[in-house]
Amino acid sequence: MTATTSAAPMSAATTDRTAVANAVPPALEIRGLKKNFGPAEIIRGVDLSVARGERHAVIGPNGAGKSTLFNLISGLIVPTSGDIRLHGESVNGKPAYQINRRGLSRSFQVTNIFANMSVWENVRCAVLWPRGGRYAFWRGVDNNADVAARTHQVLTEINLLSRKDIPAGVLTYAEQRALEIGITMAGGADVILLDEPTAGMSKAETERAVELIRRISEGRTLLIVEHDMSVVFGLADRISVLVYGEIIASGTPTEIRNSAKVKEAYLGEEAH
Amino acid sequence: MSEIISHSAVAPATPSAPIAQPSAQSALGRIGSYGLWIGLAAILLTAPLVFRSGTALTVMSLMGIMIIFALSYNMLLGQTGMLSFGHAVYFGLGAYFTIHAMNAVIDSKLAIPVVVMPLIGGVAGLVFAMLFGWVSTKRSGTAFSMISLGLAELVGSSSLILRSFFGGEEGVSTNRAKLLRIFDWNFGPQVQVYYLIAGWCLLCIVLMYALTRTPFGRMCNAVRDNAERTQFVGYNPRVVRYIAFSLAGLFAGIAGGLATINFELANAALFGATQSGNVLLATYIGGAGFFFGPILGAVLVTFLQNMLSDVTEVWQLYFGLMFIATVMYAPGGLAGLIMMHRPLWRAGAIAKLLPGYLLMIVPAALVAVGAILLIEMITHLSVKAAEGPVMKMAGITFNAAGVPAWSLCIGTLAAGVLIWRFASGVAARGWDDARAVAREKGLTV
Numbered sequence: 001m002t003a004t005t006s007a008a009p010m011s012a013a014t015t016d017r018t019a020v021a022n023a024v025p026p027a028l029e030i031r032g033l034k035k036n037f038g039p040a041e042i043i044r045g046v047d048l049s050v051a052r053g054e055r056h057a058v059i060g061p062n063g064a065g066k067s068t069l070f071n072l073i074s075g076l077i078v079p080t081s082g083d084i085r086l087h088g089e090s091v092n093g094k095p096a097y098q099i100n101r102r103g104l105s106r107s108f109q110v111t112n113i114f115a116n117m118s119v120w121e122n123v124r125c126a127v128l129w130p131r132g133g134r135y136a137f138w139r140g141v142d143n144n145a146d147v148a149a150r151t152h153q154v155l156t157e158i159n160l161l162s163r164k165d166i167p168a169g170v171l172t173y174a175e176q177r178a179l180e181i182g183i184t185m186a187g188g189a190d191v192i193l194l195d196e197p198t199a200g201m202s203k204a205e206t207e208r209a210v211e212l213i214r215r216i217s218e219g220r221t222l223l224i225v226e227h228d229m230s231v232v233f234g235l236a237d238r239i240s241v242l243v244y245g246e247i248i249a250s251g252t253p254t255e256i257r258n259s260a261k262v263k264e265a266y267l268g269e270e271a272h
Numbered sequence: 273m274s275e276i277i278s279h280s281a282v283a284p285a286t287p288s289a290p291i292a293q294p295s296a297q298s299a300l301g302r303i304g305s306y307g308l309w310i311g312l313a314a315i316l317l318t319a320p321l322v323f324r325s326g327t328a329l330t331v332m333s334l335m336g337i338m339i340i341f342a343l344s345y346n347m348l349l350g351q352t353g354m355l356s357f358g359h360a361v362y363f364g365l366g367a368y369f370t371i372h373a374m375n376a377v378i379d380s381k382l383a384i385p386v387v388v389m390p391l392i393g394g395v396a397g398l399v400f401a402m403l404f405g406w407v408s409t410k411r412s413g414t415a416f417s418m419i420s421l422g423l424a425e426l427v428g429s430s431s432l433i434l435r436s437f438f439g440g441e442e443g444v445s446t447n448r449a450k451l452l453r454i455f456d457w458n459f460g461p462q463v464q465v466y467y468l469i470a471g472w473c474l475l476c477i478v479l480m481y482a483l484t485r486t487p488f489g490r491m492c493n494a495v496r497d498n499a500e501r502t503q504f505v506g507y508n509p510r511v512v513r514y515i516a517f518s519l520a521g522l523f524a525g526i527a528g529g530l531a532t533i534n535f536e537l538a539n540a541a542l543f544g545a546t547q548s549g550n551v552l553l554a555t556y557i558g559g560a561g562f563f564f565g566p567i568l569g570a571v572l573v574t575f576l577q578n579m580l581s582d583v584t585e586v587w588q589l590y591f592g593l594m595f596i597a598t599v600m601y602a603p604g605g606l607a608g609l610i611m612m613h614r615p616l617w618r619a620g621a622i623a624k625l626l627p628g629y630l631l632m633i634v635p636a637a638l639v640a641v642g643a644i645l646l647i648e649m650i651t652h653l654s655v656k657a658a659e660g661p662v663m664k665m666a667g668i669t670f671n672a673a674g675v676p677a678w679s680l681c682i683g684t685l686a687a688g689v690l691i692w693r694f695a696s697g698v699a700a701r702g703w704d705d706a707r708a709v710a711r712e713k714g715l716t717v
């Protein structure tokens with residue numbers, strides 16, 4: 001099972017999505033997922049399937065449980081019940097670092113970086129594990145050309161190369177958001193979860209961020225929570241609408257736009 | 273490609289480092305860092321030629337031990353963000369295993385020199401840190417600190433029970449001169465012990481620095497900054513903490529082994545709470561945020577402990593005041609204070625600070641004299657009440673209960689505080705000017 005998934009060419013996914021989707025298990029498959037915090041049912045039975053190479057947006061009002069859903073998928077918290085499969089293999093209840101090593105990486109709604117370390121170090125930390133750095137305390141890190149090259153490449157991509165030596169904590173808000181994405185993508189994970197990457201950004205900053213997201217998700221699977229509807233409809237292949245811990249609709253942008261249910265539950269009140 | 277590599281070679285170990293120049297500087301940086309090691313070796317080598325007295329040799333030996341111990345502590349505190357209250361456990365166990373190994377070597381007349389014996393301490397420190405760390409590093413933050421304290425209590429109390437190993441009240445003693453000689457050195461004389469310690473000290477400093485430049489070392493910093501996020505770049509923060517704890521135990525054990533060679537004695541004081549506290553103080557006062565901070569702290573604290581105890585009975589009080597002052601006014605420690613000036617130095621603006629700093633000496637001296645007078649007079653009147661109010665300080669005999677002494681004391685303090693306000697204003701203006709210059713030159717402060 002693993003062999004078939006990893007052998008499938010990445011680029012094929014974008015060109016012929018349906019064919020590939022039939023051939024290999026979905027990148028992400030969620031069945032009957034539930035999460036309670038004490039008596040509060042926050043995720044109330046979510047089913048969701050994201051095909052390889054798909055850009056999938058999750059929208060929904062504040063407090064619907066979108067971030068909680070991401071926390072469950074990425075292993076930050078353990079589901080109450082249900083199953084989560086990554087490339088066909090269950091990762092349910094696995095610790096976050098194991099899920100990450102299997103190729104799933106996420107960003108956070110509230111910037112979650114290494115504030116006292118330099119921008120360079122921030123990105124390099126995210127490059128180390130998949131490049132074999134592991135817990136090695138017998139090998140130097142500064143002379144690892146492979147790690148340095150990848151770090152350099154990521155910093156170029158998120159446009160922070162000129163800021164690489166300053167502490168991440170003193171970057172501007174938009175720069176920290178870019179770094180957040182940089183750390184998320186640096187390891188080369190093929191399933192990427194972004195939690196409101198453009199929240200709090202200006203119009204111009206949002207445009208640049210979307211451009212970046214489009215580029216880094218090329219040939220990968222993307223699950224994104226986003227409030228800006230122009231971003232969602234411009235970027236996503238499919239959209240799922242989460243309301244009160246349940247997915248009330250899932251489909252193409254056109255289907256979602258025309259769904260009466262969605263309009264009633266969400267889009268109507270949010271259209272501003 | 274080569275440029276990329278050199279970029280990483282100069283990637284800053286410290287957050288405050290300014291934007292690095294390409295390759296030329298990395299070559300310089302490399303020579304610079306080798307120069308640093310050679311300079312350090314030269315200092316260690318020549319120190320006994322400059323400071324020749326027996327006291328100096330003793331104190332310098334203690335400094336070398338404390339440097340290793342404090343650096344090992346900072347692998348936890350500064351590098352990985354773990355506040356341990358029981359690091360002396362590994363120091364003390366390292367000492368005991370070393371001394372028993374030494375006695376075994378002496379008894380069985382094995383041809384092993386004393387030089388390698390600290391290794392036994394290191395292995396003991398490592399093994400026990402791996403054992404105890406298995407429990408304590410499952411937690412971080414306050415829980416880790418509390419577990420470390422509990423483990424220290426545990427080992428402390430077992431030292432009273434296992435008398436055959438720990439030697440009870442009087443401890444275990446040895447004779448380091450009875451081990452194998454190397455050429456004509458039997459490591460009996462203090463100067464030979466000093467060189468033994470200095471050699472180990474240099475080796476341990478180099479190794480511990482090298483550790484910070486490995487994937488593991490970098491992830492220690494990441495765990496310190498944001499343990500949660502390390503999980504999402506593939507790392508288990510618990511494993512990082514466990515390795516850091518184990519290696520810190522190794523170096524603490526080596527330091528303990530050296531201590532036992534130095535004293536020819538091991539007793540329960542070596543792993544007591546005082547010793548755990550000392551290493552925390554030395555590391556914090558020196559500055560946990562920089563690799564070299566604990567070195568400064570170890571040197572200063574060891575010096576003060578040995579010198580102050582000769583001149584005043586309440587030296588621990590001064591020590592405590594110094595620690596509080598560091599926590600409140602210089603949380604980065606000595607190293608933090610020094611590194612704060614680096615961008616200004618690079619911008620060539622350091623001269624702007626001089627007038628203010630020179631001016632500050634006056635009120636600082638006044639406050640210090642006033643405070644010392646106050647503390648010593650109170651001590652004399654309370655602790656030595658039986659001797660009467662007449663006391664002697666700095667060669668002057670005076671009445672500690674008299675009006676003149678108290679007027680002088682309070683007057684000096686008041687004058688100091690007043691002048692402080694004025695001088696600190698001048699210093700602050702100098703600081704602002706210098707910073708402005710540094711900013712103009714693109715050196716972020």
Ligand SMILES: Nc1ncnc2c1ncn2[C@@H]1O[C@H](COP(=O)(O)OP(=O)(O)O)[C@@H](O)[C@H]1O
Binds near residue numbers: 063065
């Ligand atoms: N750890 C937690 N404990 C208790 N309640 C939580 C926890 N995390 C989230 N919640 C609750 O779950 C609900 C959904 O939160 P969240 O997933 O952040 O929503 P969204 O991201 O869709 O805005 C909120 O009501 C929030 O208060």
Ligand SMILES: [Mg+2]
Binds near residue numbers: 067068
């Ligand atoms: Mg959210």
